[in-house]
Structures are given as structure tokens and as C-alpha cells.
Amino acid sequence: MRRWIQSRHKPSGPADRPQHETGAPLHLVQGETYASWEAIYLDNVHRIYRLMFSKVGNRPDAEDLTAEVFLTVLRPLRTTATVGEVRAYLLTTARTVLAAHWRHTLGREITAIDVEQVATEYDHPAENTRSAQLVERVLAALPVRYRRVLELRFLRACSIGETAAELQTSVGNVKVLQHRALRLAAEIVRDDPDAAG
Amino acid sequence: MKGPRRFVESLLRGRRPRRFPVDDTDADILRAAIELRAARPGSGTPNEEFVVGLYQRLAQERREEAERRPVATRRQIVLGGALAATGVAVGVAIDRTLAGPGAPAGGGTLIPDAGVWHPVVAAAELPEGAVRAFDAGSVNGFVYRSGGRLRAISGTCTHQGCRLGLEAGMRLRCPCHRALFALDGRVLHHRFPGPLPALPRIAVRQADGVVQVYISA
Incomplete structure (x- = not known):
């Protein structure tokens, strides 16, 4: 299948549609x-x-x-x-x-x-980059440790343990960091004029 | 803060999140978490198995729809030709789906031991294409007129007995677990592991300008 x-x-799609003039995908x-x-x-x-x-x-x-x-x-x-x-x-x-x-x-x-x-x-x-751009802006606006924890957990699919090892901290601290980072990210998303909700 | 944390953990583990009471702060956090999770590379690409499975469901729906209408309309002819053109692989897949154990059980027609014809709506209030909910005491359901024919269907979900609501004027939705039924009783969608039975039909007639259903006395 x-x-x-x-x-x-x-x-x-339609049988006789024209080739896209800009050379982009059809x-x-x-x-x-x-x-x-x-x-x-x-x-x-x-x-x-x-x-x-x-x-x-x-x-x-x-x-x-x-x-x-x-x-x-x-x-x-x-x-x-x-x-x-x-x-x-x-x-x-x-x-x-x-x-x-x-x-x-x-x-x-x-x-x-x-x-x-x-x-x-x-x-x-x-x-389709609107969401990607928004996430970039949000991450860029965060303190470095907050940014790292969100990148590792959300974008790179790391477990809490892996994230703790990467950041050289404890599992408990990763949980706290992630929660605070997400709260701050939420405020930034909320105030972003391009966030569609 | 347990609710939002669990919700976020579900997103990170690729699971369906649980419900919880949401306040404004929570809503902002969930929104940010969804944005971040959706930005993970590859997350917007559907599983190929899902794409094929949904295609088979749609093809089956269309086939059943065509069987219900003996006179072919222009649209059916167009679609019929398209089906024939899709090739052997799809044909085999559809046959397997139809013959498979996942086919929904038939709802049958509700025939009470001792019944009466119960008026539900004036015939004039049920024009072609209209759907009306009714509550006749022992039974509640929906009557509708389609293709010049009257039909009636139970309005009680076959999962756990919640009362169905009409959605978009053409489907019945269970408020409890979101199962979705077609107006003819077929199951369109549900999330349960086993099969969900179709809704029972109810005998219906028009007499003296009134639409009546046959229910227990």
C-alpha cells in the first residue's frame, strides 16, 4: 500500500495542469x-x-x-x-x-x-514557516537555560533523564526548569502579534 | 498545576492528553506547549498506515452510499470511474476491509412487544432533507426525510447510553465519548478498542399529516 x-x-490532480513557472514543486x-x-x-x-x-x-x-x-x-x-x-x-x-x-x-x-x-x-x-518563526522568536527571547530545556524536551524529544544529563543537573531541577521555561514561553506566545491561538 | 504538567507530558510522550479544568494561565501554557511540540521536525507528517486506513474507510463509506442509491447520479458515475481507475491494489484493500472483523454490527429495527404509533411531528414540518429530534418517553431519537422517504433512528449511543446530539444537521454525536453516527445509524467514528454497534432503526410512518414512530405502549 x-x-x-x-x-x-x-x-x-488535474491531468493537464501547467508546470509551475517558478520551478517550485507542483x-x-x-x-x-x-x-x-x-x-x-x-x-x-x-x-x-x-x-x-x-x-x-x-x-x-x-x-x-x-x-x-x-x-x-x-x-x-x-x-x-x-x-x-x-x-x-x-x-x-x-x-x-x-x-x-x-x-x-x-x-x-x-x-x-x-x-x-x-x-x-x-x-x-x-x-509553512509561521509556526516555526514564532517558535524561533519565543526560544530566542528566553534565558539560555530555559531555552535549552525546551529545545531538548520539545524539539529533540529527549527524556527528562537525558535532558538532566545534557544540562548537568538533577531530574528534579529539569522539571522545575521546564515548568518555568514553559510559563515564560506562554507569556511570550500570548503577547506575540503573530500567534494565531 | 498537576493538570497542565500532565497535559505537557502527554504531548511529549506522543499520547492523547487527559482532560482537566483549565484556567487562563493553563490555556496559555498549553498553547505554548502545542506550538513547541508541533515545531519538532517531522511531527506534521501523518503515519502512512493512518493515511491508507482512512482512505479505506472513506472508500467503504462511498461504496455503501452507492449501494443505497440504485439510480446512479452523475456524481456516482464519476466516482465509479475513478474507483475503477485506482488499480488492483486498492480494490483488494477495500474488499479486505469490507470482509474484515472491524465491520460495524447492524443495528436492526426496534420492534417492541406491545407497540403504538406515537406522533412526533407534523408532516409539513419535516420537508425533504430535514431532521427533527423527538422524545417519546420510552424512546428518543431522530426522524428525517431523505429521497422522499421517512426514516427514524434511535438517539441513544450504543456504547454507554448517552443521549446523542445532532451535529451539522446530518450526523449524530455522543457527548460522552464523542462517538459519531450517520443518520442511518452507521458508526462513522469512535475511539473504543472493540467494534461499536450501529444505532437501531425505528419504524416510522406518515398518517393524517403527522409523522409517527412505532414504540412501546
Whole structure:
């Protein structure tokens, strides 16, 4: 199955779409239509998953919410709709599904999808750097020890023990450092004008 | 502070976080933790098994939908052609899914030992495409009109009996564990390890301008 998905992923769009003039990877153009339901799914499943992961931060929830988006759009969606219409519909559905997720789990919206803001990044996922830039800014604004503990734990997937060894401190101290670093990072994210929430 | 710490640890371990009462400070911390966790290289790439599995679920849904409608619409013809064009590998995968043990159990139709026709809504208030919730005492559920036909379905989740709510006008959602059912009772989505039975259908008719369901006397 892996071979099939990879081989179908790119050619599944419109048959005669033009080569991208800038030499960037091929992107479907908004006014074109998808050839089939498979084309809609394969062109969008990775994008929706990436979006959902960026909003919930864990795989089980990102998978559930991605599944829900596609199960929701399956019936009302016409394959005659343009690529732009399909993507707009997927994003709107994703926004609703994410809002319902937070309502049902924590009772308040922790993160949200701003359809207009994510639309550009959605169309050009290779250039998706808004979140990366935000994280860079946040880390750069932290004291060095706080920055290190968050880098090790969140970006490099180190355990508490590994982080303690790396920072030459105790496990208990890593827990305290991580908590304080996260509180400070939370304040910086909250005050960042580009944080979408 | 236990709640946010546990939540963050779940994110770091790749697990689904637990619920806890969230205040403003917690919400900011969770937001920052999600941003940081999502910035880990490779985290936005879905598991290939998930992508294929979801594809199979969608293909099965579409197939069942096509079987329910004997007269092919233009859309079905288009999709049918697309299915035929996807090749042998997918065809095999779909057949396996349909024949596999994960197929949802049928809900059947609720037929009480001693029943009566109970009025639920005026026929005029249930036009084509409309869905109405009803509570008839012993049974609650939803009536809807689709393709000119009336249908009724139980509104009680087959997991632990919570009352389902209508979502987006076309699906039924369990508020307790978020299981999702189609209006015809099929299970669309759930998180439980075993299979979840479909919702029972309820006999429904229209008489004297009133939609009625057949429930226990």
C-alpha cells in the first residue's frame, strides 16, 4: 500500500495542469478541479493532518480530527467543485471540528484555525514557516537555560533523564526548569502579534 | 498545576492528553506547549498506515452510499470511474476491509412487544432533507426525510447510553465519548478498542399529516 500512495500522490490532480513557472514543486491551481474523490483525499490529507497536529500537538488527536474532517466532507462535496472551493470547504470544516474538539475535551478553545490566515500556508505547505518563526522568536527571547530545556524536551524529544544529563543537573531541577521555561514561553506566545491561538 | 504538567507530558510522550479544568494561565501554557511540540521536525507528517486506513474507510463509506442509491447520479458515475481507475491494489484493500472483523454490527429495527404509533411531528414540518429530534418517553431519537422517504433512528449511543446530539444537521454525536453516527445509524467514528454497534432503526410512518414512530405502549 505504501508504494501505491506514493505513486498516486502527485499525478492524482488535474491531468493537464501547467508546470509551475517558478520551478517550485507542483501546486494545484485554485480554479482547476480535482479528477476524483481520491485526488481530493490524497492532495489534502497530509495538509489537514499537519494543520491539526499544529493545533493539538499530539498524534492520536490529530488523526481523529483529520478523519473527522474527511468523513464530514465526504457526502456534501461535489467533485465538480474547484480546487479552491474544496480547500476552502475543508478548512472551514477543520475549523468547526477543532472548535468542537476543544469544547468537548477542555471546555474552552485552546487553539483555533483562522481560515484566511492558514489558507496561503495550506496551498504552499513547503513554505509553512509561521509556526516555526514564532517558535524561533519565543526560544530566542528566553534565558539560555530555559531555552535549552525546551529545545531538548520539545524539539529533540529527549527524556527528562537525558535532558538532566545534557544540562548537568538533577531530574528534579529539569522539571522545575521546564515548568518555568514553559510559563515564560506562554507569556511570550500570548503577547506575540503573530500567534494565531 | 498537576493538570497542565500532565497535559505537557502527554504531548511529549506522543499520547492523547487527559482532560482537566483549565484556567487562563493553563490555556496559555498549553498553547505554548502545542506550538513547541508541533515545531519538532517531522511531527506534521501523518503515519502512512493512518493515511491508507482512512482512505479505506472513506472508500467503504462511498461504496455503501452507492449501494443505497440504485439510480446512479452523475456524481456516482464519476466516482465509479475513478474507483475503477485506482488499480488492483486498492480494490483488494477495500474488499479486505469490507470482509474484515472491524465491520460495524447492524443495528436492526426496534420492534417492541406491545407497540403504538406515537406522533412526533407534523408532516409539513419535516420537508425533504430535514431532521427533527423527538422524545417519546420510552424512546428518543431522530426522524428525517431523505429521497422522499421517512426514516427514524434511535438517539441513544450504543456504547454507554448517552443521549446523542445532532451535529451539522446530518450526523449524530455522543457527548460522552464523542462517538459519531450517520443518520442511518452507521458508526462513522469512535475511539473504543472493540467494534461499536450501529444505532437501531425505528419504524416510522406518515398518517393524517403527522409523522409517527412505532414504540412501546
